[in-house]
Amino acid sequence: MKKRFLRKLNEMPLIGIFRGITPEEAEAIVGAAIENGILIAEVPLNSPDPLLSIERLVKRFGDDVIVGAGTVTTVDDVIAVANSGGQIVVTPYARRDVVKKAKELGLAAVSGALTPTEIAEMHDCGADAVKVFPAEMVSPMMIRAMRAVLPKSLPLIPVGGINIENMADYLNAGANGFGLGSALYRKGDSAVIVAENVATFVRRMKELSGS
Secondary structure (H helix, E strand, O other): OHHHHHHHHHHOOEEEEOOOOOHHHHHHHHHHHHHOOOOEEEEEOOOOOHHHHHHHHHHHHOOOOEEEEEOOOOHHHHHHHHHOOOOEEEOOOOOHHHHHHHHHOOOEEEEEEOOHHHHHHHHHOOOOEEEEOOHHHOOHHHHHHHHOOOOOOOOEEEEOOOOOOOHHHHHHHOOOOEEEOOOOOOOOOOHHHHHHHHHHHHHHHHHHHOO
């Protein structure tokens, strides 16, 4: 799963975070995001009935995109996500046990972390990428400084406060992509709104990458 995750991240370095989505709307909302370029989607576990949403999304889209869970904080969460068919787990903060269980079960693992020490520890225990969170507290200058001492092969994905205006600064500093939550989807948004939001970010990412 690591190779597939990294390939999808390279193709489109945006992870859609659909916090608050319900199973009844998941296929329409996430489907709209996928149609407009998203290749990795996460349903945070503090959403309504998230495992059912993940199960439905994997059945519908899992052959083409990577679908899994965010806000994963325990080993039991990882097992539940795997049983629902999820392909990736994303933690909000550094959790060695969660990363190790995810890799043991064959899932992609993106660990939250903030400091260089946390990021290095998550890399050492097998994280496929690190979610630098909250990005509001990490300037592009800090990303540049950390990138100078961290493994070049480890993707750094700022999450929190990312917008069209600051993407270029983070990418130029060494970020490898972004996680986008409320910028793409807020609880109650329609598929039309999500499609427009995703299209805007995907277009900007393609501009910045020259593709």
